[in-house]
Amino acid sequence: MEFQIHNPLDMHIHFRDEEMKDLVAPLTSWTFSGALVMPNLVPPVMNLEDLKAYKKRIEAVTSQDNFTPYMTVFFHEGLTREVLEEIKDYVTTIKLYPAWITTNSEWGVTSILSDTNKKIFADMQDLGIMLSIHGETGDFVMDREANFMPNYELIAKEFPRLKIVMEHITTREAAQTLDKYPNLYATITLQHLEITLDDVAGWALKPHLFCKPIAKRDEDRDALLELALSGHPKVSFGSDSAPHPQHAKECCGCAAGVFTAPIALQVLTEIFEKNEKLENLQKFVSTNAISIYGLTPNTKTIELEKKEFQVPEKYGNVVPYKAGETIAWSIKTIS
Ligand code: DOR
Ligand code: ZN
Numbered sequence: 244m245e246f247q248i249h250n251p252l253d254m255h256i257h258f259r260d261e262e263m264k265d266l267v268a269p270l271t272s273w274t275f276s277g278a279l280v281m282p283n284l285v286p287p288v289m290n291l292e293d294l295k296a297y298k299k300r301i302e303a304v305t306s307q308d309n310f311t312p313y314m315t316v317f318f319h320e321g322l323t324r325e326v327l328e329e330i331k332d333y334v335t336t337i338k339l340y341p342a343w344i345t346t347n348s349e350w351g352v353t354s355i356l357s358d359t360n361k362k363i364f365a366d367m368q369d370l371g372i373m374l375s376i377h378g379e380t381g382d383f384v385m386d387r388e389a390n391f392m393p394n395y396e397l398i399a400k401e402f403p404r405l406k407i408v409m410e411h412i413t414t415r416e417a418a419q420t421l422d423k424y425p426n427l428y429a430t431i432t433l434q435h436l437e438i439t440l441d442d443v444a445g446w447a448l449k450p451h452l453f454c455k456p457i458a459k460r461d462e463d464r465d466a467l468l469e470l471a472l473s474g475h476p477k478v479s480f481g482s483d484s485a486p487h488p489q490h491a492k493e494c495c496g497c498a499a500g501v502f503t504a505p506i507a508l509q510v511l512t513e514i515f516e517k518n519e520k521l522e523n524l525q526k527f528v529s530t531n532a533i534s535i536y537g538l539t540p541n542t543k544t545i546e547l548e549k550k551e552f553q554v555p556e557k558y559g560n561v562v563p564y565k566a567g568e569t570i571a572w573s574i575k576t577i578s
Contacts, residue, residue: 244548244549245546245548245549246516246547246548246549247545248508248512248524248528248545249525249529249543249544249545250533250541250544251274251276251508251528251543251545252275252276252277252279252479252528252532252533252538252540253277253279253480253482253484253504253507253528254278254279254430254481255279255410255411255430255432255481255482256279256484256504257280257283257483257484257485257500258280258281258301259486260284260297260300263486263488263561264300264301264304266486266558266560267484267486267502267504268305269305269307269308270504270558271310271484271504272304272305272307272308272310273577274507274508274545274577275310275543276309276310276311276529276540276542277312277313278312278313279315279335279481279536280297280301280312280313280314281315281338282294282297282314282315282316282317283338283340283346283347283348284347285347286350287319287347288314288315288316289317289321289350290316290321290326290330291326291329291333293316294330294333298312298314309541309542311540313536313538314333314334315335315337315338315375316337316338317337317338317340317351318338318339318351318360318374319350319352320352320359320360320363322337322363322366324366327366327372328370330372331370331371331372335373335538336372336373336374336375337367337372337373337375338376338410339351339352339355339374339375339376339377340377341353341355341377341379341380341381343381344379344381344387344455345377345379345455345499346455346485346498346499346500356394364398364401364402364405365402367402367405368402373405373406373407373408374398374406374407374408375407375410376394376407376408376410377410378392378395378409378410378412378417379391379455384457385440385457385459388412388413388414388416388417388456388459389414389416389417392416392417392420395407395409395427396423399423399426399427400424402426403424403425403426405426406426407426407427407428408429408535409421409427409428409430410429410430410481410483411430411431412429412430412467413435413456413457413458413459413463414459414463414466415462415463417429418466418469418470419466421475421477421478422477428478428479429470429477429478430478430479430481430483431467431470431481432482432483432501432503433480433503433507433511433564434452434458434503435464435467436467436468436471436511436514437464437510437514438452438464439458439460439461439463439464440457440458440459443457443458450492450493451492451501451502451563451564451566452564453497453499453500453501454483454485454499454501468514468518471514471527472514472515472518472523473523474520474522474523474524474527474531475531476526476531476534476535477531478527478531479527479528479531479535480507480511480527480532482503482504482507483500483501483503484501484502484503485499485501486500486502486504486561487500487561488560488561489557489560489561489562490560492562493562502562502563502564503564504563505554505555505558505563506552506554506563506564506565508574509547509552509570509571510564510570510572511524511527511528512547513572516571516572543578545574545576545577546575546576546577546578547572547573547574547575548572548573548575549571549572550572550573550575551570551571551573552570552571553567553568554567554569554570
């Protein structure tokens with residue numbers, strides 16, 4: 244059995260920088276037409292100069308592939324109207340992190356709905372710049388995303404022409420909030436379609452499944468699956484593939500992030516096939532994103548075949564999702 248995906252897009256990826264970027268960026272550019280690159284470097288991508296330099300460094304290791312890095316800038320209080328006008332044509336979204344909520348978010352915002360931030364939202368709305376948000380509060384870990392929902396609702400209501408993406412949603416509450424506002428959208432990762440907190444910590448602790456937001460309950464996973472499998476037009480695939488070196492995961496103080504990039508399309512195909520919804524996979528991994536973000540992706544066709552593939556134990560010094568396991572689909576050709 245074979246299956247083709249055209250112009251796949253990953254609308255949430257962490258490429259990092261230097262050797263880690265050199266290792267992981269080609270593993271995405273190989274199979275995807277484009278990916279939305281997160282700005283949480285140390286220090287983050289804050290302005291046009293940072294963005295252009297980072298984009299060049301990514302292109303230097305992905306130019307062998309037909310691939311576009313779609314760039315983001317880190318949301319901060321210095322985003323004046325002038326700065327936004329300057330970056331408008333170079334960014335696909337601006338990414339807002341609440342301070343201290345996840346990896347390298349210490350430069351994030353402390354008060355989401357401050358007057359300064361509202362002025363930035365208003366300017367972004369005027370200029371047609373999209374806003375991506377890591378939607379978690381600092382509350383009890385299982386409640387963080389659900390408790391963030393009122394912030395999404397307030398921003399969506401007050402700025403009805405601002406397109407807001409709820410990044411990597413993990414809860415039924417987020418799935419239910421999505422359709423309340425026409426300007427709210429969402430991305431969903433691969434791991435959150437498969438795992439729950441039980442897989443992470445129900446028996447032996449699995450550091451390579453630990454990410455932010457943490458995987459939740461069965462009913463949450465099922466709500467996300469339903470959205471993805473239905474090809475819901477406001478939802479796109481965003482892997483949130485977040486590599487960390489093995490020593491930073493297998494230690495006391497495990498870094499958050501699951502590295503899924505090299506097997507994302509294969510496992511998505513397996514999930515959609517198992518659920519008899521292969522006809523909606525193209526929407527989830529490409530056409531929805533094209534219309535939400537207004538993209539014109541590179542032309543690329545991935546032919547997958549139903550042939551077992553053993554996931555490597557490591558890519559460089561990074562342990563991937565499903566390391567050592569056998570998955571049902573393989574990449575056959577890329578053209
Ligand atoms: O698990 C995560 N890892 N969640 C994030 O929001 C950030 C990411 C990272 O950069 O490692
Ligand atoms: Zn992320």
